[in-house]
Amino acid sequence: ENPDGSAAKLGTFLNIHSNEQQYFRFIERGGSFNVPVLSGNFAIDIVTVDPNYSAPETLFVNVATGETADLETIKLVRDTGHVKGTVRDSDGVAIGGIPVTVNQEETSNSQTAVTGIDATYDITVPSGKFIVTVQPNPAKYIAVVATQTVAVARDGTQPVDFTLELATTLVSGKVVDEKGKDAVVDGSVMVTGSEGQNFGGAITQGKFSFSVGAGSYNVGLVLAPDSAYNAGSDTKLSVARGEKTKTLTLKV
Secondary structure, three states: OOOOOOOOOEOEEEEEEOOOOEEEEEOOOOOOOOOOOOOEEEEEEEEOOOOOEEOOOOEEEEEOOOOOOOOOOOOOEEOOEEEEEEEEEOOOOEOOOOEEEEEEOOOOOEEEEEOOOOOEEEEEEOOEEEEEEEOOOOOOEEEOOOEEEEEEOOOOEEEOOEEEEEOOEEEEEEEEOOOOOEOOOOEEEEEEEOOOOEEEEEEEOOEEEEEEOOEEEEEEEEEOOOOOOOOOOOEEEEEOOOOOEEEEEEEO
């Protein structure tokens, strides 16, 4: 139930799991639940759909054969803290329409907000530790630092700002085999930045292209399931500020 004693919102559900078993069950009207399980040691996570409340920390219970484990009343937590900040480019210009997601480490609950035209976002959260991730369109922007981890005190506010680089460098190239000959393959390139950025692009008939900002990246291959080749090791890519184009060769 909610902290004021009212029933949790319909759509709230329980994830009851152990090493061998897992059960999902939505709460009933009025907030009650009854989940038949086999005997074992279980962790119980609550997932709420109400933006005003978050789940408590994971519960743990042991259920013996033939036993009913009464968890009594589980209280949701009213969100009283804030993760807030701005998303701007490297010149300090506000960027609107950029999603920012917070994931609570203790419960795996997540919330997403989109920056306004003034570059700001504000997400109400309970106290706890959070992974905050900015998610720009990789065809337009690359995050200088994509993910930050912060702790929010009860009723506290934690500022988290992000800077984006314009993806102005066009990287194009081809896939070759171990003899250096063109490999006619389909699939995708997976690009991972040194600061946690992740994005990709298509490979068609062994050719690919994608745009990035300045920085260091690892570029890997994901090939079609019916490919006659195996993906090789990741290739390092370094892009300097102001570079307009780069050529890259990936090996299978």
